[in-house]
Amino acid sequence: MNKLLIRQGTVVTTSGATQADVYVEGETIREIGPGLERKHRGDAPRIIDAQGCYVFPGGIDPHTHFDLPLKTTRTADDFATGSLAALHGGTTTVIDFANQAPGGTLATAIEQWHKLAEGRTACDYAFHVSVTDWNEKTRAEIHECIAKHGIPTFKTFMAYKGTYMIDDARMLEILREVKRAGGLALVHAENGDMIEFLVGELRAAGSLAAPKNHALSHPPIAEAEACGRIIDLARVAGCPLYVVHLSSEDALDRVRLAATHAEASDPPLYVETCIQYLTLDQSRYNLKGFEGARFVLSPPLRAKKDLRALWKGLSKNLIQTVATDHCSFRAEQRELGREDFTKIPNGLAGVEHRLELLYSEGVEGRKISLERFVELSSTAAAKLLGLYPRKGAIAVGSDADLVVFDPNQTHVISAKTHHMNVDYSNYEGWKVKGKVKTVVLRGTVAIEDGQARVAPGFGKYLRREALTR
Ligand SMILES: [Zn+2]
Numbered sequence: 001m002n003k004l005l006i007r008q009g010t011v012v013t014t015s016g017a018t019q020a021d022v023y024v025e026g027e028t029i030r031e032i033g034p035g036l037e038r039k040h041r042g043d044a045p046r047i048i049d050a051q052g053c054y055v056f057p058g059g060i061d062p063h064t065h066f067d068l069p070l071k072t073t074r075t076a077d078d079f080a081t082g083s084l085a086a087l088h089g090g091t092t093t094v095i096d097f098a099n100q101a102p103g104g105t106l107a108t109a110i111e112q113w114h115k116l117a118e119g120r121t122a123c124d125y126a127f128h129v130s131v132t133d134w135n136e137k138t139r140a141e142i143h144e145c146i147a148k149h150g151i152p153t154f155k156t157f158m159a160y161k162g163t164y165m166i167d168d169a170r171m172l173e174i175l176r177e178v179k180r181a182g183g184l185a186l187v188h189a190e191n192g193d194m195i196e197f198l199v200g201e202l203r204a205a206g207s208l209a210a211p212k213n214h215a216l217s218h219p220p221i222a223e224a225e226a227c228g229r230i231i232d233l234a235r236v237a238g239c240p241l242y243v244v245h246l247s248s249e250d251a252l253d254r255v256r257l258a259a260t261h262a263e264a265s266d267p268p269l270y271v272e273t274c275i276q277y278l279t280l281d282q283s284r285y286n287l288k289g290f291e292g293a294r295f296v297l298s299p300p301l302r303a304k305k306d307l308r309a310l311w312k313g314l315s316k317n318l319i320q321t322v323a324t325d326h327c328s329f330r331a332e333q334r335e336l337g338r339e340d341f342t343k344i345p346n347g348l349a350g351v352e353h354r355l356e357l358l359y360s361e362g363v364e365g366r367k368i369s370l371e372r373f374v375e376l377s378s379t380a381a382a383k384l385l386g387l388y389p390r391k392g393a394i395a396v397g398s399d400a401d402l403v404v405f406d407p408n409q410t411h412v413i414s415a416k417t418h419h420m421n422v423d424y425s426n427y428e429g430w431k432v433k434g435k436v437k438t439v440v441l442r443g444t445v446a447i448e449d450g451q452a453r454v455a456p457g458f459g460k461y462l463r464r465e466a467l468t469r
Contacts, residue, residue, distance in 0.1 A: 150463025
């Protein structure tokens with residue numbers, strides 16, 4: 001059996017940091033403590049030296065889109081390149097989205113996404129399912145998703161009018177059914193009507209070129225309104241809610257208001273933000289030529305004051321998780337929207353950089369503690385989304401998903417060295433303090449000295465169960 005010993009690292013969990021060895025047998029952590037090297041000498045385990053390094057639980061990115069088909073194109077990263085990039089950056093588990101096609105079933109979507117991921121994914125993975133079309137068939141399927149497919153997390157959109165958008169009446173139905181099934185509702189909170197209205201005005205004014213119009217037509221108020229509304233709708237339905245990719249101070253204010261006035265009978269409310277909203281701001285839309293298009297995503301990048309508010313939200317636990325919403329497009333794909341900003345494919349590539357940026361900007365930048373870093377990058381997502389304690393923990397019996405992290409090594413992010421299938425980096429030239437050194441996935445060394453030691457297909461699909469009840 002595979003035996004591994006990580007010696008003399010500083011093991012960090014949400015409750016503290018201690019000097020300890022970690023002993024792994026097969027895919028599982030067996031012992032944590034001092035002096036394990038001597039104790040297990042006879043077992044001749046493979047030794048990984050972690051002196052001077054932190055040992056973190058493998059990162060969990062609760063929001064990625066690999067191999068996502070869009071109208072006229074497809075994301076640049078598929079499950080192979082995306083998952084390998086994730087591993088390089090210390091993320092050992094991703095949760096991707098199986099999207100229901102209009103008129104299609106949830107089961108078909110899940111089957112389709114299994115086909116895309118199976119045999120190609122190098123890290124472990126699970127799926128959320130996106131409900132974009134609500135009918136009596138879908139209602140029954142909510143329960144089947146959990147029982148048959150191991151998917152208890154259901155995403156809906158309040159934006160993308162005419163395609164994915166769910167109106168309030170149907171939203172309440174979905175929320176009620178998800179609550180009945182013991183699931184969690186994930187919501188993209190932007191007011192689709194407001195956005196359509198603003199886009200319409202820009203169109204009428206002949207202002208469709210220029211990426212900055214994307215930000216103008218997706219203002220914080222459209223996010224804040226939808227955020228406040230979905231919190232209220234979830235309350236009425238009694239459904240646990242997880243707001244995905246929250247980006248603005250205005251939207252966070254609605255969360256704070258709800259949290260301040262929450263009653264014991266209210267369903268739980270969780271909030272996710274993404275690493276790009278913590279690090280990049282809207283000045284990128286003013287880059288020369290068409291370069292701003294590389295930063296188009298929804299919600300868009302915000303003002304500097306929003307970045308500060310989000311960091312504060314993390315430290316005050318108004319925000320529980322940091323994801324990437326990884327959805328990558330190459331420069332030539334962005335060209336689709338050169339004449340019309342509404343045709344620029346939406347999304348940023350970041351799955352590889354989430355941990356290092358969160359550590360460098362957050363911990364080294366003295367905005368969050370080391371323990372909070374572990375919580376935000378791994379443990380909270382595992383707990384909220386049904387993977388804990390198999391994932392998200394350095395504990396006896398947990399999967400041996402471990403990151404040996406050197407806090408003293410600095411490096412610079414560049415498209416020349418990253419592993420994502422994108423010909424530019426949204427973080428080009430960004431100086432990062434701290435570097436992922438070794439990554440272990442279920443007891444197997446996955447990344448070592450910047451080299452991948454596992455191949456696409458190594459990753460396992462993770463079934464989950466009902467989250468409440
Ligand atoms: Zn997304």
